[in-house]
Amino acid sequence: MSPSHTAGFARQATETVAVAPVGWRDACLGELDRGGRFCGAYAVGAGAGRRWNALFADGEATRMLSLEVGEGEAVPTIVDLLPGADWDEREAHDLHGLDFAGRESLRPLVAHTAATGSWTVPVSGEGTYQVAVGPIHAGVIESGHFRFHVVGERILHLDPRLFYKHRGLQRAAEGASPERGLAFAQRACGACAVANSVAYALACEAALGLVADREARRGRTLLLELERLYNHLNDIAQICAGVGFAPGNMAFAALKERALRLNAELVGHRFLFGTVAIGAGPEVSAARADALRGALRELGEDAASAWRELSFAASVQARLGGVGVLSAEDAAALGAVGPAARAAGIALDCRSTSPGLWYGSSFAPAAPARPSGDVGARLEVRGVELPATLELLQELLAEPIGAGGSDPGPADPRGVARVESPRGETVCAVELTVARRLGRVHLRTGSYANWPALAHATADNLLPDFPLINKSFELCYACADR
Amino acid sequence: MFVLLRHLQRVRREAALPRRQGARSLAIRHVDAGSCNACEHELTAIAAPQYDFQRFGLDIVASPRHADVLLVTGPITRRMEGPLLSAYEAMPEPRRVAALGDCALGCNVLADPAELALPLDQLLPVDLRIPGCPPTPAEISAAILEMIDGG
């Protein structure tokens, strides 16, 4: 599997189309008809001259529809056509004051001041009641609030309320230089630090007219796969914890710890912080590459034997089927990405359309044997992807990685990049001012895309199964809250 | 399952854990007040076989009512200030507050200032500071043990 794009324009291209308000919904539908996939929308600016940009992925290309929103004007909603745009519209309303016409209700999402009834869906009937959980949870878990509408033990509906960790990172980055902005992207989430930083760096490079060279692409891909490795090990450990299977939890926690130590040996940081730069890539000497290959081979063997044991642990396997089902249809409608989408049978993995990185043209999204969209299938996707990631790492480390750089290329007015994080497609859009400062940074992570799908997948399940369902998605709160 | 247990046995042998010295116990309640999640990953890791902090009598407990120590991560967002303070209020005395990670220590914080509450040490009396971004599991365990042994 050798990458086909060794020379030339190795970057996801972005094309922007200005659309008038009357044509907005048709233009979005048109994108879907052309085979585009909605991958986020974001507002720019405040007051008059605000814009509302919707992004559609189509293979390696991204198309942006851009709408100018005049003072007092409302944007025609697209949430009925694209339920996956729900959070984007609600966030734009809360943070940028955008109004949307044609929606039933615009419940607060990021804003936290409103009364409970305003951000929950009304649920009523005989025996219905609410269970409130969080923002502080029982274990070592990030902060967020869940409001379950239940009858007895059965969940009718879940309203998640996140953004307790909202730090205004995107806003805080405005005005900074592109290089300085990296810290904000990295800080958005420790467990996706590389994916977020690489997406940001690629977006900045597109806006600055730079194209990462071969070595930088290899170096970044190495970092991304090292990040995926420890996250997948972590996620398997967490699912074991979710069913109370301590041997599996501890075995995979120990493997994750080994992966983190390898990261520290390689770059000096267990979570690979500070390794991504604009227009450059990390260097890996032949000696280090060899040592890492050896250690990863051993880790891979132990992971394979632990995984085999897990598949024969009948008491674990019996708990996974039919729990937290996300159907392929719902996953597509809600815009689910990453392992959650692949577990539902959707062949979507950004790595197969990332010319700015070092995945071969033959890269294919992992497919579980039973794409049943349940906890078991989401676990299996991790199990299938682990050896694939280890194999990719062996290939990348077969030769040393030189100091990466960049070549001049065409500059896009807006830089957009899509990168596959351990949780799915992470989209970063960067707009620069004339003075080459950050005018707008938009980071829509895999977790952000998947939270509504997770909430949907809990319906009709038992309340005590929620922690297990939650862990099978293993989404970050920090990534969504930003 | 036996293979998994053998794996764990080997990890423990390689980690060459010191024998537990004396009897002690400490119940910790963690509150994430806006972290990036890496501090949480490291806090979780102190329970992994390579560290196994429970052998020192340390435990993460589900309720602040059962806790001796409030272990705080993150730069304290405006939205987490209230829940953080109520968790502290719910703790029995004597109680301690530990700041885990540079963010909780108010160092190198990145955020829109409008989204942040006061720094932790201006909201609560901080007894233990564990610097790092994030501090490693070994550093976290060492700092907490030093606090117990130091009285």
Ligand code: SF4
């Ligand atoms: S101290 Fe560092 S690792 Fe910990 S929450 Fe802050 S940024 Fe994340």
